[in-house]
Amino acid sequence: MKLAFVVQRYGLDISGGAEQHCRWVAEHMAKYAQVEVLTTRAADYITWKNNYPSGLQTINGLPVRRFSVVSPRHPVKFGRIQERILNFEHAAADELRWLDEEGPRSKSLLRYIRRNESAYDYFIFFSYRYYHSYWGVHAVPGKALLVPTAERDPVINLKLFKGLFRLPRAFIYNSYEERDMIQTISQNQAVPGVVVGVGTETPADFSAERFRQQYGLEGDYIIYIGRVDQNKGFPQLFDYYLRYKHETGSPVKLVMIGGTVLPIPHHPDIRYLGILPEQDKFDGLAGAQLLVMPSFYESLSMVTLEAWALHKPVLANALCDVLQGQCRRSNGGLYYRDFREFREALSLLLASPELRRAMGENGRRYYQDNYTWEAIENKYLAILNQLEAA
Amino acid sequence: METRNSSEPRYSKTYKIDYGRVDVARIMDQIQDKVSRQPASAPAEACGLEPEMLPAGLPPQGPLTLKKKVKNKLHKLLAPFFPVMKLIALPVQEELELTNEKLFQASRRIDELTARLNERDITKEYIKLLHVMCHNLVLELTKLRVEHDSLKSKVQVLEEDFEFLGKREKILEQRLVR
Numbered sequence: 001m002k003l004a005f006v007v008q009r010y011g012l013d014i015s016g017g018a019e020q021h022c023r024w025v026a027e028h029m030a031k032y033a034q035v036e037v038l039t040t041r042a043a044d045y046i047t048w049k050n051n052y053p054s055g056l057q058t059i060n061g062l063p064v065r066r067f068s069v070v071s072p073r074h075p076v077k078f079g080r081i082q083e084r085i086l087n088f089e090h091a092a093a094d095e096l097r098w099l100d101e102e103g104p105r106s107k108s109l110l111r112y113i114r115r116n117e118s119a120y121d122y123f124i125f126f127s128y129r130y131y132h133s134y135w136g137v138h139a140v141p142g143k144a145l146l147v148p149t150a151e152r153d154p155v156i157n158l159k160l161f162k163g164l165f166r167l168p169r170a171f172i173y174n175s176y177e178e179r180d181m182i183q184t185i186s187q188n189q190a191v192p193g194v195v196v197g198v199g200t201e202t203p204a205d206f207s208a209e210r211f212r213q214q215y216g217l218e219g220d221y222i223i224y225i226g227r228v229d230q231n232k233g234f235p236q237l238f239d240y241y242l243r244y245k246h247e248t249g250s251p252v253k254l255v256m257i258g259g260t261v262l263p264i265p266h267h268p269d270i271r272y273l274g275i276l277p278e279q280d281k282f283d284g285l286a287g288a289q290l291l292v293m294p295s296f297y298e299s300l301s302m303v304t305l306e307a308w309a310l311h312k313p314v315l316a317n318a319l320c321d322v323l324q325g326q327c328r329r330s331n332g333g334l335y336y337r338d339f340r341e342f343r344e345a346l347s348l349l350l351a352s353p354e355l356r357r358a359m360g361e362n363g364r365r366y367y368q369d370n371y372t373w374e375a376i377e378n379k380y381l382a383i384l385n386q387l388e389a390a
Numbered sequence: 391m392e393t394r395n396s397s398e399p400r401y402s403k404t405y406k407i408d409y410g411r412v413d414v415a416r417i418m419d420q421i422q423d424k425v426s427r428q429p430a431s432a433p434a435e436a437c438g439l440e441p442e443m444l445p446a447g448l449p450p451q452g453p454l455t456l457k458k459k460v461k462n463k464l465h466k467l468l469a470p471f472f473p474v475m476k477l478i479a480l481p482v483q484e485e486l487e488l489t490n491e492k493l494f495q496a497s498r499r500i501d502e503l504t505a506r507l508n509e510r511d512i513t514k515e516y517i518k519l520l521h522v523m524c525h526n527l528v529l530e531l532t533k534l535r536v537e538h539d540s541l542k543s544k545v546q547v548l549e550e551d552f553e554f555l556g557k558r559e560k561i562l563e564q565r566l567v568r
Contacts, residue, residue: 340428344424348405359412
């Protein structure tokens with residue numbers, strides 16, 4: 001069986017959720033099938049400027065074909081069109097203009113897919129909202145599997161996606177909430193779909209003590225791992241955390257790992273460490289009392305799974321239905337809708353080591369049952385076999 | 391069912407948790423129940439999301455703040471005047487929509503013009519390249535012409551040599567025959 005993984009960007013240095021998700025799945029599926037990656041030359045998701053050389057190269061043993069992006073995205077123009085289509089009445093042509101501007105526009109990639117349809121058994125497209133997935137699925141609907149990585153953001157309601165969601169041969173969803181959202185929007189229940197997600201691996205060796213020594217941390221801390229921006233629940237988390245400390249007098253620290261686009265408040269108990277190596281990330285997670293995940297929009301949240309893999313409970317934003325659903329299914333975390341629930345849930349978790357341990361174990365069990373690579377590979381193989389049999 | 395209390399006294403009285411079979415939904419019900427019983431009027435308890443902290447697309451959540459209460463009161467007071475206000479605001483709204491439409495069309499026109507400008511720049515670059523190519527062609531043609539002339543003169547010299555050798559050959563033949 002020959003599989004083509006089609007994604008907007010690809011590379012070892014690209015840390016975007018869907019891109020990393022695609023790379024990991026492609027590398028794991030290479031054990032069972034002949035895998036090729038079709039992608040663009042872009043490295044930057046804001047402009048999609050051509051960065052990598054075009055043509056065939058090998059990354060971690062997988063052949064990767066890169067195609068040029070015709071025109072880079074103009075962020076101001078894109079913002080203007082997006083504002084128009086989200087807030088005002090508009091025509092279908094406006095949505096297609098938005099998609100063109102959203103990019104990455106790579107006509108050579110689409111031409112390659114069309115001309116080489118017979119060379120592959122299935123094309124697995126990642127991220128529904130980009131140009132390559134929309135036109136790629138339209139080019140080879142009978143062989144297209146879509147991994148939508150959809151979040152509950154407003155663009156999913158655009159009319160052009162309703163048609164798209166009825167086209168592919170099958171769907172590979174990240175969560176039950178994502179599946180329900182897409183089915184509600186497009187009524188695509190007839191299209192086969194399976195909830196899979198993505199696996200995660202934890203390093204064999206991680207040490208909380210090493211992390212504390214390296215970064216000079218003392219006392220209990222809660223940890224946030226990920227980008228610091230508005231969609232991820234900032235500056236709300238800063239506000240809640242500082243109010244929590246003010247009202248309860250708790251000495252707990254907030255440690256943050258990841259890039260930021262927002263200013264970090266100057267407070268002795270807020271420790272922003274920036275982007276760290278994977279090993280340090282896991283060391284930091286191992287030493288935390290819990291992981292706090294304030295994001296409004298998540299299609300899965302890999303870091304939540306990593307926390308559960310390390311027996312750590314999670315405190316999540318209930319306004320993100322995926323996070324809330326994951327917490328309820330796993331019994332591995334609490335969630336909050338407003339500050340008062342945040343204060344109660346955090347106080348309860350910090351005050352009760354037994355509850356943290358029990359939730360951590362539940363989370364670990366949920367991770368082992370659903371998100372180890374063995375489980376993920378089996379789910380992919382099952383849907384591929386099901387399609388072959390049909 | 392094994393039921394134990396939380397380690398901290400304050401929470402042991404409030405929450406009943408079965409640590410052997412933790413049920414998040416049940417714990418959350420207890421938390422929400424406790425929170426709903428707390429008074430929401432004190433400023434410290436007015437903990438709803440500030441609208442600017444929410445990303446676009448999400449409705450504001452949380453209990454009533456003083457600001458919201460004043461807003462509600464004003465809303466009730468002004469309710470009888472709403473039809474008149476709507477009548478006054480309607481032309482402004484229509485004007486706003488019209489202006490917005492015009493602005494959008496203008497933006498589109500600017501985008502088109504920018505695209506055409508880009509195309510013109512590309513054409514300019516092509517013309518420059520064509521100029522360079524023409525110049526190079528003329529240069530090569532001139533070189534070829536010079537080469538052609540020199541070859542032509544070489545051929546003439548060779549023809550003369552050939553003619554001379556022919557004549558010499560005839561003379562030598564005549565002498566040999568005699």
